[in-house]
Amino acid sequence: MTPKNFKALVVHETEPGTFTHRIEEREIDSLPAGDLLVRVHYSSLNYKDALSASGNRGVTRRYPHTPGIDAAGVVAESASPLFHAGDEVIVSGFDLGMNKPGGFGQYVRVPAGWAVRKPAGLTLAETMIYGTAGFTAAQCIERLLDRGLKADDGKILVTGATGGVGSMAVAILAKLGFTVTAATGKTAEEPFLRDLGAAEVLARDKAVDTSGRALLKEKWAGVVDTVGGDILATAIKSTRYSGTVTCCGNAASPDLPLTVYPFILRGVSLIGIDSAQCPTSVREVIWEKLAGPWRPEKLAGMAEECTLTEITSRIDAMLRGRIRGRVVVTLG
Numbered sequence: 001m002t003p004k005n006f007k008a009l010v011v012h013e014t015e016p017g018t019f020t021h022r023i024e025e026r027e028i029d030s031l032p033a034g035d036l037l038v039r040v041h042y043s044s045l046n047y048k049d050a051l052s053a054s055g056n057r058g059v060t061r062r063y064p065h066t067p068g069i070d071a072a073g074v075v076a077e078s079a080s081p082l083f084h085a086g087d088e089v090i091v092s093g094f095d096l097g098m099n100k101p102g103g104f105g106q107y108v109r110v111p112a113g114w115a116v117r118k119p120a121g122l123t124l125a126e127t128m129i130y131g132t133a134g135f136t137a138a139q140c141i142e143r144l145l146d147r148g149l150k151a152d153d154g155k156i157l158v159t160g161a162t163g164g165v166g167s168m169a170v171a172i173l174a175k176l177g178f179t180v181t182a183a184t185g186k187t188a189e190e191p192f193l194r195d196l197g198a199a200e201v202l203a204r205d206k207a208v209d210t211s212g213r214a215l216l217k218e219k220w221a222g223v224v225d226t227v228g229g230d231i232l233a234t235a236i237k238s239t240r241y242s243g244t245v246t247c248c249g250n251a252a253s254p255d256l257p258l259t260v261y262p263f264i265l266r267g268v269s270l271i272g273i274d275s276a277q278c279p280t281s282v283r284e285v286i287w288e289k290l291a292g293p294w295r296p297e298k299l300a301g302m303a304e305e306c307t308l309t310e311i312t313s314r315i316d317a318m319l320r321g322r323i324r325g326r327v328v329v330t331l332g
Contacts (some may be wrong), residue, residue: 008105229253
């Protein structure tokens with residue numbers, strides 16, 4: 001039987017520009033309309049969640065609010081023929097945790113189109129080790145492969161490599177046999193990155209060109225960029241003829257300071273990656289790959305677990321750039 005109340009992390013604006021968050025008891029009936037009521041067993045912490053929890057209006061427009069762009073759990077009630085009570089599902093992207101109550105609550109109510117069935121090869125907890133970060137990394141890799149990239153074509157650069165997307169990209173690419181160069185500002189984490197499969201670790205200052213040249217020596221057969229700004233610009237200028245660069249983040253900067261020369265003289269392709277609006281048919285294919293041939297050898301070691309009551313310290317650490325890999329949130 002579905003309870004009347006559940007626990008959730010709720011962010012409040014206590015005064016203009018000042019935000020706090022605490023665990024509260026909410027009513028099931030307070031959730032928005034939707035086809036599925038899902039009992040959330042696990043969520044994960046993403047940078048977008050940390051921004052939402054700190055009051056970033058570019059992520060969340062109205063407060064009080066429950067963040068959590070990822071949720072994995074069991075359908076409690078269904079008004080859709082696509083799902084039945086008891087089905088194990090993954091809910092991520094769309095407006096979950098941004099302007100609709102998200103996975104940092106024990107229940108969510110969502111449209112059926114926001115959910116996919118959990119692949120047989122993963123547990124609910126394992127789906128949240130991946131979460132949106134792992135799914136986004138897989139999207140980047142899928143686009144590189146679609147462009148014909150092969151493991152023996154040369155080195156692949158992954159920027160922001162200790163972050164959620166970056167670390168997943170390193171691990172998946174290594175599993176697929178690629179030679180990965182991991183760029184990071186946390187060079188003390190080199191053992192972690194090499195354990196994921198990185199063949200080379202590049203300090204962040206070595207990944208940024210300050211010469212001002214429009215083109216640089218060709219280094220990379222492909223790039224997974226998670227940070228944007230000067231690092232992305234340098235990566236594009238260093239990508240080989242007809243190479244592909246995927247871009248999915250802007251933690252460093254949303255600006256892209258470069259000329260068109262890499263595109264018109266080397267035929268470099270820059271592909272933007274968005275996970276929020278990714279169609280369900282694509283989601284299902286990628287999740288099956290993550291459950292099978294793309295599953296990293298050390299998936300379990302890529303995340304730490306915390307409870308809702310412990311998440312405040314993880315949010316603060318993420319905003320300060322002090323999180324390595326992934327954080328899985330257990331909802332009891």
